[in-house]
Each structure stands twice: as C-alpha cells, then as structure tokens.
Amino acid sequence: MDGRIGTVTRPTLEEVRRAPKVVLHDHLDGGLRPATIVELAREIGHQLPADDAESLGRWFAEAADSGSLERYLETFDHTVAVMQTHDALVRVAREFVEDLVADGVVYAEVRYAPEQHVESGLTLDEVVAAVQEGFDAAVAAAGGRIVVRQLLTAMRHAARSMEIAELAISWRDRGVAGFDIAGAEAGYPPTRHLDAFEYLQRENSHFTIHAGEAFGLPSIWQAIQWCGADRLGHGVRIIDDITVADDGQVTLGRLAAYVRDQRIPLEMCPSSNIQTGAAESMATHPIGLLTQLRFRVTVNTDNRLMSSTSMTDEMVALVEAFDYGWEDLRWFTINAMKSAFLPFDERLAIIDEVIKPAYEELISGS
Ligand SMILES: O=c1[nH]cnc2c1ncn2[C@H]1C[C@H](O)[C@@H](CO)O1
Ligand SMILES: [Zn+2]
Numbered sequence: 001m002d003g004r005i006g007t008v009t010r011p012t013l014e015e016v017r018r019a020p021k022v023v024l025h026d027h028l029d030g031g032l033r034p035a036t037i038v039e040l041a042r043e044i045g046h047q048l049p050a051d052d053a054e055s056l057g058r059w060f061a062e063a064a065d066s067g068s069l070e071r072y073l074e075t076f077d078h079t080v081a082v083m084q085t086h087d088a089l090v091r092v093a094r095e096f097v098e099d100l101v102a103d104g105v106v107y108a109e110v111r112y113a114p115e116q117h118v119e120s121g122l123t124l125d126e127v128v129a130a131v132q133e134g135f136d137a138a139v140a141a142a143g144g145r146i147v148v149r150q151l152l153t154a155m156r157h158a159a160r161s162m163e164i165a166e167l168a169i170s171w172r173d174r175g176v177a178g179f180d181i182a183g184a185e186a187g188y189p190p191t192r193h194l195d196a197f198e199y200l201q202r203e204n205s206h207f208t209i210h211a212g213e214a215f216g217l218p219s220i221w222q223a224i225q226w227c228g229a230d231r232l233g234h235g236v237r238i239i240d241d242i243t244v245a246d247d248g249q250v251t252l253g254r255l256a257a258y259v260r261d262q263r264i265p266l267e268m269c270p271s272s273n274i275q276t277g278a279a280e281s282m283a284t285h286p287i288g289l290l291t292q293l294r295f296r297v298t299v300n301t302d303n304r305l306m307s308s309t310s311m312t313d314e315m316v317a318l319v320e321a322f323d324y325g326w327e328d329l330r331w332f333t334i335n336a337m338k339s340a341f342l343p344f345d346e347r348l349a350i351i352d353e354v355i356k357p358a359y360e361e362l363i364s365g366s
Pocket of ligand 1: 027028029030069073076080111112113116153182183184210213272302303
C-alpha cells in the first residue's frame with residue numbers, strides 16, 4: 001500500500017510508526033513480550049497455556065477476545081504470576097519501555113497494580129522501586145527520546161486503594177504521576193474507593209478511573225461527580241447519553257455535555273473495547289462520533305499483549321476505519337499530551353518541541 005486513496009494521502013504504517021505518539025492508558029502487566037513470559041515462567045515453574053512464544057502470543061489474543069471484561073481479565077493471571085520478583089519486574093519494565101520507543105512513543109503513562117506483585121514477599125515500595133529501575137534504564141538507553149511516568153492502580157474489588165494512594169503520593173517526585181482503579185467494573189462502583197480519591201484531592205494529586213467500559217453512565221457519573229476523576233479510562237459508554245436523530249441532529253444529555261464542556265479526557269482503547277464487548281467493531285466504535293463532536297479524545301493501547309496491538313496499530317486501524325489523516329492523528333496526540341499528569345511546562349515543551357514540529361513536517365510532506 002503506497003498510502004494514496006484517490007488524491008488524498010493516507011498515513012502509512014511506517015509513517016505512523018515514526019510519528020511521535022503519546023499513550024496515557026497502557027498496563028504494564030498487559031504488555032509483556034511473549035518470549036519473556038516463557039522464560040520467566042520456566043524460571044519459577046509456572047505452567048503456561050502454551051510453551052513457545054508465538055503460540056503463547058496467539059493464546060493471549062484469542063483468550064482475551066472473549067466479549068466479556070471478566071474473562072478478558074483472567075488472562076492476566078499468567079502475566080502477573082511471572083512479575084513477582086525484583087529482577088522480573090525490572091526486566092519487564094525495561095522491555096516495556098524499549099518496545100514503546102521502537103513504536104515511536106515519546107510520552108507514556110504506564111499503570112499496574114502494585115498490590116498484585118507482592119506474592120513472593122516484595123513490599124509495595126520495593127515493587128514500585130523495581131518498576132522505576134527498569135523504566136530508568138530504558139529511558140537512559142533511549143537517550144531522551146521518551147518520557148515515562150508510572151500510574152499506580154488499585155484493584156476495585158479489593159480494599160487496598162487508600163494504601164496505594166498513599167504509595168502514589170510517597171513516590172510523586174520519583175516517577176509516579178498519578179493513580180487509577182481497574183478490574184471488573186460491574187458490581188464495584190468507584191465510590192467504594194471514595195476515601196482514596198478524597199485523600200488524593202487533598203494532596204493536589206491526579207487520578208483517572210476506569211469507567212464506562214463494562215458498565216454504563218452511572219459509573220461515569222460517579223467517577224466524575226462523586227470521585228472527582230481528572231480523566232476517564234475508556235469512557236466509551238458516554239455514548240449512551242448522546243442521541244443522534246435520523247436527520248443527523250445530535251443531542252447531548254447533561255452528563256455527556258459536562259464531559260465535553262469540561263474537556264474531560266477520554267482514554268479510548270478501541271481494540272481492547274472490541275475484545276471485551278464494549279464496542280462492536282472499529283468502524284462502529286464510538287470514538288468516531290466522539291471525535292466528530294470534539295470531545296477530548298485520546299487513543300491508547302490498554303494491553304498490547306492481549307490485543308496484539310501497539311500505538312501505531314491503533315492509529316492505523318483508526319485511519320482505515322474513519323479515513324483519518326495527519327491532522328486527526330496530531331489532534332489525538334496533542335489531546336493526550338495536554339491531558340498528561342505532568343506539570344504544565346513539561347507538557348508544553350513536548351507539544352512545542354517534539355510533537356508539533358514532527359507533524360508539521362508530516363503534514364507538509366503529504
Ligand atoms: O481495560 C481494563 N479494564 C479494567 N481492568 C483492566 C483493564 N485492563 C487491565 N485491567 C486490569 C488487569 C490488570 O491486572 C490490572 C492492573 O494493570 O488492571
Ligand atoms: Zn485499562
């Protein structure tokens with residue numbers, strides 16, 4: 001494919017890979033290299049559903065393609081199992097960032113739940129330190145081509161969110177930019193963790209909440225209006241508060257209007273949504289309408305291993321589904337950088353010095 005459709009030039013896979021990209025929603029335990037899982041599992045005697053890297057990669061993609069968030073989440077048992085020691089965490093974190101660099105990502109917020117990595121005796125603090133060590137090594141090796149921050153996730157079915165929020169604050173100047181809750185959404189509303197969110201607000205910290213993925217508007221409403229989320233993880237179901245009449249007239253309900261008016265960032269993860277049943281297909285994914293309505297849409301991978309994807313692949317899939325061009329990809333990228341949990345001057349520097357000049361060149365050359 002040479003990228004030309006009629007007279008319009010479509011961004012090609014290789015061009016998109018070279019373009020600077022920003023990811024705000026990418027799980028550390030959802031982005032291991034299959035070959036690394038095989039090696040680490042062998043070291044600790046963990047039984048995997050496949051023995052070689054290629055079949056294991058395929059197994060993850062197929063098992064995660066289940067149409068249900070709960071079943072999708074079961075696949076993490078195998079990644080979390082091999083991430084229980086200092087050395088394993090350092091390695092996984094280092095390789096994760098190496099893969100982001102190779103994919104052209106210039107800024108990443110990487111999340112995981114420290115409470116899931118203490119089975120072999122590491123403390124929560126040691127878990128965060130090991131991940132940071134891996135990130136630092138890969139960032140140094142990349143020579144400044146990427147900036148990476150951790151987001152600490154608490155599992156919504158568990159009861160350790162306050163502890164994890166305190167951990168995020170204790171690491172706030174050492175690589176941790178914020179907090180999140182994840183896991184099964186139905187039955188576990190965000191308000192269960194209100195004390196943690198209120199604590200973070202009092203600390204002038206930042207957090208995002210997985211909401212509006214496997215459950216609808218009440219989850220989004222609670223995340224924003226009760227818990228004070230800065231961003232929404234997924235947020236796809238905000239579409240339930242938008243009506244499009246036969247004549248194309250669009251009406252926003254009060255919650256959708258609030259999300260758009262307040263420029264609340266939506267961390268959209270199209271491929272993941274198709275696997276968990278939150279969206280039917282790329283072509284019908286709500287990201288199309290939400291982009292058209294100028295919500296603050298960002299594009300993310302969620303779990304590169306389970307969705308067998310990358311930032312480049314997500315962008316290219318959107319280009320193919322919605323005929324997006326460079327201006328659209330730049331808009332997604334700047335939206336994401338504006339929404340990062342990084343100080344304003346640092347966000348601006350990446351937008352002005354890295355993102356804009358690169359897209360300017362891509363746009364003028366297309
Ligand atoms: O998309 C998701 N929704 C809810 N939970 C998720 C999603 N992707 C990953 N997780 C869970 C499984 C991981 O073990 C955990 C921490 O990264 O977060
Ligand atoms: Zn997620």
